Amino acid sequence: MMPSYISGANITDLCGRLADNTAIDPKLYEKYHVKRGLRNSDGTGVMAGITNICNVHGYVINEGEREPIPGQLIYRGYNVNDLVSNVEEDDRYGYEETAFLLLFGHLPNEKELKTFSSYISVKRDLPNGFVEDMILKAPSKNIMNKLARSVLALYSYDDECENKGLENEMRTAVSLIAKMPVIMANAYQVKRRVFDNQSMIMHPINYEENTAQCILSLLRPDRKYTKDEAQMLDRLLMLQAEHGGGNNSTFTCRVLTSSGTDPYSAYSSAICSLKGPRHGGANLQVIHMLDDFKEHIKNWEDEGEVADYMRKTIRKETNDHSGLIYGMGHAVYTISDPRAVILKKKAFELAKGKDIEAEFRLLETIERLTPEVFLEMKGSTKTMCANVDMYSGLVYRMLGIPDELFTPLFAVARMAGWAAHRMEEILTGGRIIRPAYKAIAKEKEYIKLSERE
Known part of the structure; x- marks a missing residue:
């Protein structure tokens, strides 16, 4: 049982104070040139190592500008x-x-x-x-x-x-x-x-x-x-x-x-x-989103109705109220995610003529409409593609695999x-991976226990 002095209202108050003591002004990241999430300002990852195993390639840098590629x-x-x-x-x-x-x-x-x-x-x-x-x-x-x-x-x-x-x-x-x-x-x-x-x-x-x-x-x-x-x-x-x-x-x-x-x-x-x-749990988020769309959209083939519901989703009025269209966008891929392209093609082949084909077509409609709806609502011209999570969950369902x-x-x-x-x-490797964090807490004078409020 939790001791009474850190239960109920007390724990709420303590956590509130912790939040106040932990708060960091977002402007400090720019001031100290800190890469949040080990990401550069253009969304690319901070170079942290060299590998011979895998290359994930989705854009080229041409004269200092990022250009999308398949x-x-x-x-x-x-x-x-x-x-x-x-x-x-x-x-x-x-x-x-x-x-x-x-x-x-x-x-x-x-x-x-x-x-x-x-x-x-x-x-x-x-x-x-x-x-x-x-x-x-x-x-x-x-x-x-x-x-x-x-x-x-x-x-x-x-x-x-x-x-x-x-x-x-x-x-x-x-x-x-x-x-x-x-x-x-x-x-x-x-x-x-x-x-x-x-x-x-x-x-x-x-x-x-x-x-x-x-x-x-x-x-x-x-x-x-x-x-x-x-x-x-x-x-x-x-x-x-x-x-x-x-x-x-x-x-x-x-x-x-x-x-x-x-x-x-x-x-x-x-x-x-x-x-x-x-990260890996994103495919399940896509499925939950799809279930929400299926429940609230009467005609899955009506692109106008699908787009209207997507607008509600982006306004945080539906699904999990995150404002996200899950399965769209990737940190590296821009024009296309090769995994999604391969998986989508194979999935449609296996789903053809089955009831689940309609669900794949609804996902395909969401994939196609997302960039233009984001442009309309947020003014975002960022090149955006479906990632592997867009179709992997529905493929699992097609194979009878539980969510x-x-x-x-x-x-x-x-x-x-x-x-x-x-x-x-x-x-x-040869070295322990140990990035630095900029400390911003100022030194304080110790307060004796009897003098604390």
């Missing part, structure tokens, strides 16, 4: 469009190949890919007693919290947990790539039973399945899925596997890695970062990228 996402020198198109041409799955590329820096040959994929399959098993002790006995309403806690807890089951050698780091990384889907599925089933009063169904692992197949197999009561469904999920995993060193969760992973901490701590922190609605697993699936995919950046930080 977005590019490059994994280890390979355009993600080429990675996806070649996998599709061969009619196969690509996430394991993508993970190998990110981790080891080159495309695997057939033998390497087969060995790597097999190793992931056999590493899916969780330690004896882990599900009972770490998941069943401590259920969580939010699967991201359970993922983070479970990854951190795996430290206790690893005899080499403090071995910082590169080979052991790689062993740990691949093991976590393998185990994340299983942890996620188990945590979801326990959440269903404890918090949703539904049946809990836990399937044994099928070691013949790849990552996308494994996820669908573990989540569906009858374990059945089509090849098209599994390949659609596989493509989404490929697109979400990596996105540069500056995104919040990857940078978090690199910051912790630079301190010399163990891999489980670093990866757990990345999961906690990804949970935030300003509460949208962000955890993002974490499952991004584990490969986090691991690649941790390895790079270990091999090339």
Whole structure:
């Protein structure tokens, strides 16, 4: 029980005083040349490191001015469009190949890919007693919290947990790539039973399945899925596997890695970062926004009606009253987000002729109208495109994946990228990441306890 002297009205008063004592004049950021959010005035990120892993490219600087270009996402020198198109041409799955590329820096040959994929399959098993002790006995309403806690807890089951050698780091990384889907599925089933009063169904692992197949197999009561469904999920995993060193969760992973901490701590922190609605949780915000639009717009095909409701949303009169059109805009991409372009095309192919096709068309209308509505209402001429979150949530729904697993699936995919950046930080970092903060508090004379008001 909270002591009476810091409860009720007192805690409200104390927090109010804290807010007053913490307030910072926004003008001071400009005065002291502080880059809020590690962002430059034009929205670009402050250069904080060098990486060989990924290039997120959405504009060029021409004679000092930022010029938009179609977005590019490059994994280890390979355009993600080429990675996806070649996998599709061969009619196969690509996430394991993508993970190998990110981790080891080159495309695997057939033998390497087969060995790597097999190793992931056999590493899916969780330690004896882990599900009972770490998941069943401590259920969580939010699967991201359970993922983070479970990854951190795996430290206790690893005899080499403090071995910082590169080979052991790689062993740990691949093991976590393998185990994340299983942890996620188990945590979801326990959440269903404890918090949703539904049946809990836990399937044994099928070691013949790849990552996308494994996820669908573990989540569906009858374990059945089509090849098209599994390949659609596989493509989404490929697109979400990596996105540069500056995104919040990857940078978090690199910051912790630079301190010399163990891999489980670093990866757990990345999961906690990804949970935030300003980062990995954005796809769920898009879905909530879409549900709100569906409820309040009578004719989804009427662009005028859709635009009118968008104006209400921007005026903070609808949805979550944030004034945001979720899924639109990106820190780097301007004309297009290559992930959204690929995902949208594949999603429409799979949705064609189904009831959910109308929802995709509504999202497409929102995407098309957003720039002109923002121009009309805010005078903003900023080039704006849909980001991957605009369509990823609805793709998950089309695959029958529950809303509460949208962000955890993002974490499952991004584990490969986090691991690649941790390895790079270990091999090339050399210094603890330690930016500076400008202190503005003035020195005060100490007041004796008996003299305080």
